[in-house]
Amino acid sequence: MAQAPPEILLVEDKESLRRMLRLALEQGGYAVVEAAGFTDAAAALRDHRPALVLSDLRLGDGDGFGVLRQAKDADPDIPVVVMTAYGGVEDAVRAMREGALDFIAKPVDPDHLLLLAGRAIEQRRLLTENFLLREELAARRGVPHIIGEHESLRKVLQNVQRAAGSDTTILIEGESGTGKELVAHAVHGLSARSNGPFVAINCAAIPENLLETELFGYEKGAFTGAAQRKPGKFEVAHRGTLFLDEIGDMPLALQAKMLRAIEERRFERVGGNAPLQVDVRVVAATNRHLKQMVAAKRFREDLYFRLSVFPIVVPPLRERPTDIPLLAQHFIERFGRDLKKRVTLTPAAIEHLCAYSWPGNIRELQNCLERALILAEGETIQPMHLQLQTISERAASEDTLRDVVTALAANPYAAFDWSGPLADVSRRALNEAEKYRIRQALDEAAGDRARAAEALQVPMRFLQAKIKDFGL
Ligand SMILES: Nc1ncnc2c1ncn2[C@@H]1O[C@H](COP(=O)(O)OP(=O)(O)OP(=O)(O)O)[C@@H](O)[C@H]1O
Ligand SMILES: [Mg+2]
Structure with a gap:
């Protein structure tokens, strides 16, 4: 064009x-x-x-x-x-x-x-x-601009500064969209390693069976299809920072190897036995309650302790509402530049933004303003361009939900499909009951099918067929 x-x-x-x-x-x-x-x-x-x-x-x-x-x-x-x-x-x-x-x-x-x-x-x-x-x-140097002046965010920034001065392992905790990755970048960018690589890996996005080779690499011939030796992220991050995003999703089996790699900065590639020594600072992030996961035995306690030497908790946006107008202004300018649009937020729009609870945090605010900027035809962004569900509207939909719950409490059968011949209704009812009880038994047995079968007093093969039928 x-x-x-x-x-x-x-x-x-x-x-x-x-x-x-x-x-x-x-x-x-x-x-x-x-x-x-x-x-x-x-x-x-x-x-x-x-x-x-x-x-x-x-x-x-x-x-x-x-x-x-x-x-x-x-x-x-x-x-x-x-x-x-x-x-x-x-x-x-x-x-x-x-x-x-x-x-x-x-x-x-x-x-x-x-x-x-x-x-x-x-x-x-x-x-x-x-x-x-x-x-x-500046972004590449890894010192991103972190907007916000609220006391709670200042504390985060202070911690970022302190953490950057050392090589300790860091655990960044916070809800989705609060800026964990941004904080990780800032730690790297402000550290003595800023000229080294910043290597990120999202433990939740990579299939369990591939995560180990992604992290630690593999040797030629380690498995079918491994035609070439491939370095893992740990090696690639040498002299830099390795960002382990969504660490809560790392499979238990891999956590032991990870712990050793963090403690000794040493590991082997998959299919290899010569240990590799690397110089890597590890920054991990999670939006889950790792402590609770430890209690539920879904996360290794020793790894948790190792990671949480230096915890940084990024507060959700609703806990720092005074930052909303600042962030909003920042995004308006940034997207305005991209879209070549010069608009301002009306006071009413700012009021709307501040009244909203932002469950998706800063990412949601960012998306909301980008959309508003596209929708705005004049020079101002008004409440209607934000398309926020107002608190009263939300309360209304919560009311409807409450009505449904109340109706079900009065008549637990209200949600069941009672239509058709009796034989059909009976079959549906039986299926529902079986499905409900089997799921319950599986949960109680923590997914152990043999134990669930025993509790239900049915043969293992019968249980397996049912699980398959119901798609459990
Ligand atoms: N304080 C801030 N100032 C400016 N931009 C921010 C700030 N916090 C977050 N952002 C922006 O919001 C978006 C979401 O941030 P980020 O990806 O770091 O969040 P996250 O906590 O890692 O989210 P998730 O848990 O979903 O991975 C990014 O585009 C980021 O640049
Ligand atoms: Mg993230």
Whole structure:
């Protein structure tokens, strides 16, 4: 797709001259928005985001300084070039002091104009690019911008600083979407390892049987299909940081090997027996209650203790409501830049954001604002663009749910499908009862089928067939 030509706002009250300049600019490959005076220009600045403003300093309805100020208000980085009459150098200097990029004397030489316009637009492009590069660099250096000023978040940031100064293993706990990964990046970025790699692995996203080889790598011939030796994340993270995301989902069987790798910084590749020594700092994160998992024997206690040497708990957004407007503003600016939209949040919208409980935390807030920005057609984001279920609406749906629960309590059979011939109803009822009891027995036996079969006093094969039938 061909790129749209850069747009220039041309402000000149003399029609003949405006037409001449317009032609010259269009021949130079620009699109031109014309304005005959200050009022026109102000309106155009509301509807367009020109790449350059070219304005006469003497206008019928006000002067070019007004246009200059209006343009800078709309976007402080917008390049403005003013046109001055012969002898108007003083005005030109004043304009540049007020933020004009350059001036051009009348009568305007079209070639000179094109040269100036080209340079101004290029300069602006580099400025934007520079800004984006700097942001990207900061992100790559791994010191992400963590927004928030609430006391609870400050404590987190203090801990991040302290943790960055050492090589201890860190456990980041927090609900989904609170910024755990961001915190992990910050720890790495602020540490002496920031020039080394930051390697992340999500233990919940990788199938159990692949996780070990992903983490520790394998030797050639370790299993069918292992045609080449492959290094694992632990090796790749040498001299850097290994981020073990969703560590609560790591299978028990692998936890022992993980513990040893963390304690000794030493492990073997799958199918190999030569131990490898690495220099890796481990940062783990979880949105589960590891302590409870330890109590339920679903997480090794020794690994838990090893990980929780330095715990960092990221608070949910609802516990730091004063950060909501700050974060909202940050996201509006970020997405606004991406979408080339300049909008503001109305006070009512901010009130809505603050009243909501954000179960999905910052990620949900981020998504909500991105959507709002896309939906907003004017210059403001209003409550309706947020599409938040208000608290009263939520209470209403909770009320309906409560009604259903109450109805079921009064008549436990209310949810059952009673339609059709008696034989069908009986069969359905029997199935329901069996399914319910088998699931219960399996739970009680912690999934051990032999024990469940014994408790139900049915043959193992019968139980297995039922489990299959019911898809349990
Ligand atoms: N304080 C913050 N300032 C700016 N952006 C933030 C902040 N906290 C989180 N974010 C952004 O919110 C999103 C979710 O954060 P992140 O992925 O770190 O959360 P998480 O706790 O790892 O979530 P999950 O448990 O779902 O993996 C990211 O896009 C992140 O950049
Ligand atoms: Mg995460």
